[in-house]
Amino acid sequence: MGLAVPPELERYAREHTDPLHPLLEELERYTRERVALPQMLSGRTVGRLLHLLCLLSGARRVLEVGTYTGYASLCMALALPEDGRLVTVEKNEEFARVARTFFKRAPWGKKIELKLADARELLPKLGSGSFDFIFVDADKRSYPFYYEEGLRLLKKGGLMVFDNALWGGEVLNPKDERAAAVAEVNERARSDERTEALLLTVRDGLLVVKKVLE
Numbered sequence: 037m038g039l040a041v042p043p044e045l046e047r048y049a050r051e052h053t054d055p056l057h058p059l060l061e062e063l064e065r066y067t068r069e070r071v072a073l074p075q076m077l078s079g080r081t082v083g084r085l086l087h088l089l090c091l092l093s094g095a096r097r098v099l100e101v102g103t104y105t106g107y108a109s110l111c112m113a114l115a116l117p118e119d120g121r122l123v124t125v126e127k128n129e130e131f132a133r134v135a136r137t138f139f140k141r142a143p144w145g146k147k148i149e150l151k152l153a154d155a156r157e158l159l160p161k162l163g164s165g166s167f168d169f170i171f172v173d174a175d176k177r178s179y180p181f182y183y184e185e186g187l188r189l190l191k192k193g194g195l196m197v198f199d200n201a202l203w204g205g206e207v208l209n210p211k212d213e214r215a216a217a218v219a220e221v222n223e224r225a226r227s228d229e230r231t232e233a234l235l236l237t238v239r240d241g242l243l244v245v246k247k248v249l250e
């Protein structure tokens with residue numbers, strides 16, 4: 037995970053962002069101390085932004101691709117109405133186990149359904165137009181696949197957000213398959229007549245895509 041701004045500014049941004057809930061602070065600490073690859077956790081600024089986007093867009097049905105320990109799932113689910121639902125997909129059993137433990141403890145955790153599966157196999161089985169909001173945060177090589185599947189799964193007017201859209205700056209001069217896949221989605225989103233794109237320099241970059249045409 038790279039940072040679009042210097043680390044001290046990233047820290048400043050975090051310190052000037054209110055925590056959403058004490059359980060999320062605990063999950064972040066737990067992940068840092070007890071789980072492999074803690075740098076994968078999205079964190080407070082991205083989590084708050086996703087929360088706000090779900091809230092302001094009035095999302096009721098949310099899909100997340102790549103749960104890890106469930107930080108962003110909990111942030112987004114907290115923004116949903118009582119009858120709202122969030123489906124999150126994770127292929128790693130150990131990460132899914134930690135996420136489920138925290139979902140059980142969250143008073144709003146009942147809104148979350150975790151599917152232990154490979155998203156590349158699961159997404160094609162889900163119905164078209166069944167989500168208002170999608171957060172993609174899994175294997176970068178599959179970003180072009182998630183982009184097309186995501187557009188199919190989104191309702192018209194819905195939003196899709198891709199994490200790591202700047203990929204540590206490598207999108208400027210992609211040298212491997214992952215950087216090329218991330219850059220390809222950034223290009224597609226801006227030239228696709230079905231979408232409107234906004235690339236934010238938050239943390240490692242967030243590409244926000246609005247579906248404007250079927």
Ligand SMILES: C[S@@+](CC[C@H](N)C(=O)[O-])C[C@H]1O[C@@H](n2cnc3c(N)ncnc32)[C@H](O)[C@@H]1O
Pocket residue numbers: 076077078079101102103104105106107108109125126127128131153154155156173174175
């Ligand atoms: C960057 S982490 C997700 C971080 C999480 N969204 C958060 O807010 O903390 C990426 C996760 O995607 C999972 N993943 C990667 N490829 C996947 C796939 N094809 N299907 C399902 N999960 C996948 C990884 O195991 C990892 O837990």
